[in-house]
Amino acid sequence: xxxxxxxxxxxxxxxxxxxxxxxxxxxxxxxxxxxxxxxxxxxxxxxxxxxxxxxxxxxxxxxxxxxxxxxxxxxxxxxxxxxxxxxxxxxxxxxxxxxxxxxxxxxxxxxxxxxxxxxxxxxxxxxxxxxxxxxxxxxxxxxxxxxxxxxxxxxxxxxxxxxxxxxxxxxxxxx
Numbered sequence: 001x002x003x004x005x006x007x008x009x010x011x012x013x014x015x016x017x018x019x020x021x022x023x024x025x026x027x028x029x030x031x032x033x034x035x036x037x038x039x040x041x042x043x044x045x046x047x048x049x050x051x052x053x054x055x056x057x058x059x060x061x062x063x064x065x066x067x068x069x070x071x072x073x074x075x076x077x078x079x080x081x082x083x084x085x086x087x088x089x090x091x092x093x094x095x096x097x098x099x100x101x102x103x104x105x106x107x108x109x110x111x112x113x114x115x116x117x118x119x120x121x122x123x124x125x126x127x128x129x130x131x132x133x134x135x136x137x138x139x140x141x142x143x144x145x146x147x148x149x150x151x152x153x154x155x156x157x158x159x160x161x162x163x164x165x166x167x168x169x170x171x172x173x174x175x
Contacts, residue, residue, distance in 0.1 A: 044100040045107075047093075048136035052163065056080075058127035062172045070096040075171045082173030089167055102162040106155055107135055113142040114152065121147035131159045 053065035056079060063078040073091040077084040114120040115130065121144055128146035143155055 044097065044104045045135075047096060047100075050096075050100060050103070051132075051134045052166065053132045055130040055132070057129045061129045062175065063129075064168070064172060066166055066168055068096060068099065068166070073166070075168050077171060081171060083171050087171055091167070095165060095167075099162055099165045102158055102165065103133060103135075103141075106133075106141055106158060107139055108141055110138060111140045111142075114147055114155065115142060115144045116146060121152065124148060131163075133159070133162075 047070040049067055049069050051065060051067045054063060056063045060080045062081045064081050065076045067074050068091045070093045071091065073089045075087045116124045116126055124144060124146040130142060130144045132142050134140045143159060145156055
């Protein structure tokens with residue numbers, strides 16, 4: 001009964017009419033919105049090459065760079081890795097999506113550097129490696145793994161999870 005009263009009110013032209021019309025439009029568009037969002041990508045954006053690299057430290061930390069696309073990857077071992085030089089590997093679209101999804105919350109627009117002795121990283125030890133992640137040509141995160149604090153711990157943990165997705169453990173070797 002309420003629906004027929006509301007529809008009748010919508011036909012009379014008053015403020016109740018405007019409210020009713022808005023509600024009817026929303027109800028009619030809701031199923032359409034659900035269909036559109038069901039086909040939407042995750043919040044990782046379109047596939048772009050992602051380069052993940054680790055810098056050196058005061059000891060024997062592995063120094064390498066990995067670039068992945070939604071089809072393949074290239075590992076470049078520099079120092080203290082089991083293998084040196086360039087090695088190609090298969091990387092599936094699912095692996096790419098998982099890798100990109102773990103990194104997505106920390107992808108900056110442009111460049112973001114969280115390095116020792118900067119505002120986001122005070123009183124950090126200076127003998128640990130950094131991780132750099134670059135999405136395509138423009139977006140880049142530089143993170144010093146010695147940075148402390150809850151926010152930095154979350155970033156470090158996410159970078160560790162992302163690295164674990166890459167099939168490079170045999171190329172990097174023991175740490």
